Amino acid sequence: MLLLERLFSMPKVPFNKPSLVGNEIKYIRDAVSLGQLAGDGTYTERCQNTISQLCGGGKTLITHSCTAALEMAAILCDLGPGDEVIMPSFTFVSTANAVALRGATPVFVDIDPVSLCLDPSKVRHAITSQTRAIVAVHYAGFPAGVDQLAKIAKEHGLFLIEDAAQALGSQFQGRPSGSFGDLAAFSFHETKNVISGEGGALVINNPTMWERAEIIREKGTNRSQFFRGQVDKYTWVDIGSSFLPGELIAAYLAAQLEVEPAIRARRLSVFDAYQDAFSPFEDRGQVVLPQDVPDCIGNGHMFYFLMRSQTERQTFILEMKARGIGTPFHYVPLHSAPAGRRYAKTHGSLAVTNRVSDTLVRLPMFYDLGSDIETVIAAAIEVLDSNWSSSWTGSAPLMPRKPVPSSASVNRPGL
Numbered sequence: 540m541l542l543l544e545r546l547f548s549m550p551k552v553p554f555n556k557p558s559l560v561g562n563e564i565k566y567i568r569d570a571v572s573l574g575q576l577a578g579d580g581t582y583t584e585r586c587q588n589t590i591s592q593l594c595g596g597g598k599t600l601i602t603h604s605c606t607a608a609l610e611m612a613a614i615l616c617d618l619g620p621g622d623e624v625i626m627p628s629f630t631f632v633s634t635a636n637a638v639a640l641r642g643a644t645p646v647f648v649d650i651d652p653v654s655l656c657l658d659p660s661k662v663r664h665a666i667t668s669q670t671r672a673i674v675a676v677h678y679a680g681f682p683a684g685v686d687q688l689a690k691i692a693k694e695h696g697l698f699l700i701e702d703a704a705q706a707l708g709s710q711f712q713g714r715p716s717g718s719f720g721d722l723a724a725f726s727f728h729e730t731k732n733v734i735s736g737e738g739g740a741l742v743i744n745n746p747t748m749w750e751r752a753e754i755i756r757e758k759g760t761n762r763s764q765f766f767r768g769q770v771d772k773y774t775w776v777d778i779g780s781s782f783l784p785g786e787l788i789a790a791y792l793a794a795q796l797e798v799e800p801a802i803r804a805r806r807l808s809v810f811d812a813y814q815d816a817f818s819p820f821e822d823r824g825q826v827v828l829p830q831d832v833p834d835c836i837g838n839g840h841m842f843y844f845l846m847r848s849q850t851e852r853q854t855f856i857l858e859m860k861a862r863g864i865g866t867p868f869h870y871v872p873l874h875s876a877p878a879g880r881r882y883a884k885t886h887g888s889l890a891v892t893n894r895v896s897d898t899l900v901r902l903p904m905f906y907d908l909g910s911d912i913e914t915v916i917a918a919a920i921e922v923l924d925s926n927w928s929s930s931w932t933g934s935a936p937l938m939p940r941k942p943v944p945s946s947a948s949v950n951r952p953g954l
């Protein structure tokens with residue numbers, strides 16, 4: 540009875556579902572038999588080499604999360620009280636927390652309405668004598684404007700940190716995400732493309748930070764140098780923490796990383812199918828789909844669209860939930876959160892951030908989505924159509940990609 544109840548309350552299509560994609564179990568067994576469960580063994584090395592190759596060759600250290608990698612980045616940039624770090628408010632809490640933990644101040648700047656990434660033209664105006672770094676968050680995997688942010692950082696002597704949590708395998712002008720910043724942080728949380736449950740990596744492109752990064756990750760000790768025979772004993776040399784994952788996590792991650800291109804291809808095909816299915820709804824002005832981000836090639840991390848109001852978005856989420864489909868929104872903008880008000884500052888208007896966070900909804904996207912995509916699309920079309928008849932009196936949708944037809948009657952082939 541209990542089981543039946545559970546079956547009925549189970550979503551038909553969850554927002555995310557982690558999958559085995561290859562050799563995970565085999566490698567975990569192997570890691571156990573190798574007899575080293577602590578970090579920095581064979582599988583850690585394998586992961587670090589693969590990530591480095593995927594990200595343009597920067598030295599790579601895997602961590603237990605992207606949060607940990609961002610915290611390492613904040614230590615490596617020597618952030619402290621009085622320092623300011625420019626970042627979007629439209630991001631996950633860890634981007635700001637890493638800075639606040641050092642006693643420094645996150646400064647929130649608005650996002651670009653096309654890419655939903657930090658708006659470089661607004662970043663320029665937010666720079667003060669206290670600014671030390673810029674964090675570029677590659678929203679939905681797109682490293683939008685990263686060249687301009689790198690240029691601004693260079694001109695002003697600031698560090699550039701890429702929060703590339705969502706961006707493994709994406710590109711800007713043919714260069715991979717993670718190759719632009721002094722530092723880049725990646726996530727392998729189970730909601731990302733390549734996963735290990737919890738997991739992350741720090742890519743270090745600034746060679747002056749490499750030695751210290753290794754020390755910070757190993758509790759502030761020079762243990763790694765000791766194991767390489769470079770020092771004859773190891774000791775406490777700097778601040779640090781335990782930022783490294785064990786070998787079982789690394790074994791799982793190694794199996795995922797070796798099929799990263801296949802994971803990305805599959806997600807990109809889901810992304811394309813969603814774009815095709817919902818483009819008629821964009822044509823009639825009901826939703827705004829992800830737009831072509833200049834110079835970027837995405838990695839299929841996320842599919843979202845923007846609706847015309849928060850009320851319509853809420854109705855959509857509830858009606859999809861009633862059909863057993865998970866379509867969550869995010870982010871509650873950090874400038875409006877209690878800790879954001881306490882620890883951070885805002886520069887200029889955050890109008891785009893507010894509007895996007897009120898109206899954005901995400902659709903299920905995972906490796907084994909398979910033919911369930913048809914269930915999602917059919918349900919979403921039904922919900923969108925049933926809410927279309929009610930006439931719209933609010934403001935126009937944000938930046939429609941194509942001209943909105945003047946008449947509500949649109950030609951919808953195949954739907």
Ligand SMILES: *Cc1c(COP(=O)(O)O)cnc(C)c1O
Nearest residue numbers: 604605606631633704726727728
């Ligand atoms: C997922 C995510 C993080 C945090 O990643 P964890 O590995 O869960 O710590 C940080 N920033 C962004 C933009 C994310 O999407």
